[in-house]
Amino acid sequence: MKRASYAESERICEATFAKGCPWWHLYTPGIDTSLLFADAEDFRYAINLLxxxxxxxxxxxxxxxEIMSNHIHLVVSGNEDDIRRFFDLFRRRLKWYLASKGRKESIRRFTMSLKPIKDLRTLRNTIVYVNRNGYVADPDRTPYSDPWGTGRFY
Known part of the structure; x- marks a missing residue:
């Protein structure tokens, strides 16, 4: 089987992007948000909850x-209403989890921002941004070794 040229691969990527559902960068604020994920058990819960x-x-x-200690970043594709339902469900279940552990952290500031991704270049840059987020906060969390994100799979 002949391998596609770079230009042909790019055309395929562009066509796939154009045919798909809308793309989004979903994130929550990291500033002034309580510590939500304090240990490996919390991080595992968050990934399983996703x-x-x-x-x-x-x-x-x-x-x-990328799951951070007090916020999250996701690159998602889908209908905006479905993504909002997805986040609302995540937030409700996270609130229940924290209460079940006797933790009083407020998730009042754990609110979703949803930024549209309009082109393939922005999609690629956003994926890189999300995968590097842990490293920016803590250089020991490289995109290749961080267990709380997808960086090692790219």
Whole structure:
């Protein structure tokens, strides 16, 4: 099988991007937000919660994510209303989880911002940004070794 040229691969990527659902950078504020994920158990819960909410909503595609101690970043594709339902479900279940552990952290400031991604270049840059977010906060969390994000898979 002949390998596609770079130009042909780019045309395929552009066509795939254009045919897909809208793309978004979903993020929550890291400033003035309480510590939400304090240990490995919390981070594992957050990753599993992403998967459960993805399954329950069923129409949101998660392309990249990074779980930080007090906020999250995701690159997602789907209908805006479905993405909002996805985040609302994630937030409700996170609130329940924190309460079940007797933690009083407020998630009042854990609110979603949703930035549209309009072109393939911005999609690529946003994926890189999300995957580097842990490293920017803590250089020991490289995109290749950080277990709380998708960086090592790119």
């Amino acid at each position: 998967a459960r909410c993805h399954k329950d909503i069923g129409t949101v595609i998660i392309v990249a994510f």
